[in-house]
Amino acid sequence: MMYRYKITFAYDGTNFAGFQIQPHQRTVEQTLKTIINRMAKQPNPPLHVIGSGRTDAGVHALNQVAHFDFPTYIPPASMVRALNSQLPLDVMVKQAELVDESFHARYNAHRKRYRYRVSQGEFVNPFRRNYTAHYKYPVDVATMDQAAQALVGEHDFTSFVASGSQAKSNVRTIYEARVWRDPNNDEICFDFVGNGFLYNQVRIMVALLLEIGNGQRPVSDVARVIAAKDRQEARMTAPAEGLYLVQVDYGEPAEKD
Amino acid sequence: MMYRYKITFAYDGTNFAGFQIQPHQRTVEQTLKTIINRMAKQPNPPLHVIGSGRTDAGVHALNQVAHFDFPTYIPPASMVRALNSQLPLDVMVKQAELVDESFHARYNAHRKRYRYRVSQGEFVNPFRRNYTAHYKYPVDVATMDQAAQALVGEHDFTSFVASGSQAKSNVRTIYEARVWRDPNNDEICFDFVGNGFLYNQVRIMVALLLEIGNGQRPVSDVARVIAAKDRQEARMTAPAEGLYLVQVDYGEPAEKD
Structure with a gap:
């Protein structure tokens, strides 16, 4: 069983090559994905992070939204603290919520x-x-x-x-x-x-x-x-x-x- | 004859190893000194920039003050534009004034x-x-x-x-x-x-x-x-x-x- 989390987060886009994963680039998606997989003890296949949409290099976010499926239950407030304790200072998770499987950060963004x-x-x-x-x-x-x-x-x-x-x-x-x-x-x-x-x-x-x-x-x-x-x-x-x-x-x- | 200029300037200290010149480091003083000497066509001995005092790496300035002696007269407003056109975006000269030789940015700061x-x-x-x-x-x-x-x-x-x-x-x-x-x-x-x-x-x-x-x-x-x-x-x-x-x-x- 997987637990789906919706997270809301801010980032300073200055030092990122945008949100979306690109090879050999520092991206917000890759930064989150690496930490979430480390927290889940490197599952195979790896966990994915789905954002509401991409932002370009240098573009900022006050409240970007993403979802991911996590193999164990972690209380949402603890998820926020766990992510922030490992994230670089230019990304900050503001909120985490447990959502059901029908929630999709990209498809449901209206x-x-x-x-x-x-x-x-x-x-x-x-x-x-x-x-x-x-x-x-x-x-x-x-x-x-x-x-x-x-x-x-x-x-x-x-x-x-x-x-x-x-x-x-x-x-x-x-x-x-x-x-x-x-x-x-x-x-x-x-x-x-x-x-x-x-x-x-x-x-x-x-x-x-x-x-x-x-x-x-x-x-x-x-x-x-x-x-x-x-x-x-x-x-x-x-x-x-x-x-x-x-x-x-x-x-x-x-x-x- | 030399013309003494007092300049007032702001900088974001994040990417500087402080104000004062240090070998092999990016400093505000070195950044200004390089540009002023280039504008004066590399005089020998080189021109010096005297700040009101040092600031440490990462420390910011909204209105730091320095003086330097320049070999030709440039109207103060033109000096501001000339410096800003060559300075990196994390330093901005706000004002330049012609001052007499008794002015010293460090000794006269009270x-x-x-x-x-x-x-x-x-x-x-x-x-x-x-x-x-x-x-x-x-x-x-x-x-x-x-x-x-x-x-x-x-x-x-x-x-x-x-x-x-x-x-x-x-x-x-x-x-x-x-x-x-x-x-x-x-x-x-x-x-x-x-x-x-x-x-x-x-x-x-x-x-x-x-x-x-x-x-x-x-x-x-x-x-x-x-x-x-x-x-x-x-x-x-x-x-x-x-x-x-x-x-x-x-x-x-x-x-x-």
Whole structure:
């Protein structure tokens, strides 16, 4: 008998080659997998860790979710402590829960929230260099927030997908888009909630909104770029270090929202 | 003729072996010195950079100060841009000023402000691991603030100096000591302003205050440890990553304060 655990965890993506296992690279998935197999005394076949989805090199997570099947019962709070005692300091497990076999971290994820952080100023703040993208040109936050509303809804986001995407369909639904200034550290935040995001979609959307906020493009370009279904229309991709996976929701289908 | 520049700069100490030049180590002083000499086209003898004082490996600075003599006139704002265009992203020059030859970044520094940041919680926040010390035991902030007041004034801080200090005298004056909770990120800050600090003094004071805040020692231990003039009395040293050099003041002697 196996016990299925759902874990919620944060990581600083700076020193990881992303979430997903890649040969000879330091990845979050491999880091977790190694520890879980060590705790289970190297079972054969090895235990696997299934994340809600990948994040790229340099991308951070405040609440990434994964599941794995473990051969012995460990109380969830003890599982959290056991994992954290062995994890490097750039990954922290926040919660563990016992879930039934129907739970699947990837297939059951029905909503994700991402935040993208942009810092301004003429020069890069040394303390934020790995935690924000730096954009030194002036931008109008209200204009970007207005422009972002055209992304809300069900759209074919072909114009916003990086080459290399394996997605069968580029249709996704965005439930919420908000651009606001974080008064605590004077950074601009781009928040997106959707039923799923294509490869680099958030970073391409942010780059487009920054061009609009800087006046290089009109607000109406969002609708035009969506309609074009052409990756060349969006042009830029904002860098990885500003992106955070904030939340993954499970439960009933997205229609309930 | 040489032009003397005073520069104010920030650095993330995580990836530096401290401020001061050491052979085969990445240091802030060496990083600045290399760039300034390159800008001056490798003069012989090389130009030197004089900091207000050293900081240890892992210690951060929000406003460190240094001076150097440069063979050509460059407008201060252009000097800032020129330095930042060549500096790595973990150092940022905030200001440059032309000063006369009587200015000396180390000898004229008459007051320094340090902040020490402590994070709580059972586990280390991955995003704060290099920017705070983690102390998971409960502490009473008001008790630590009260205890810290006994550090204010002119004292022989022999009990608070690490071995290896080159100081001729261990007498220093602390003008201000404050312990408070930063509501923005729920961290505890220890602020100290003094006319100078001995090697590891702030980190040893913070470690003592944490033991008091946790109830392992009485508030009266601060006066007792000062009076003992014995390094064994203070016991612990808080780690480097929580420490920030916040400000260096120049001008009239400290008596004015």
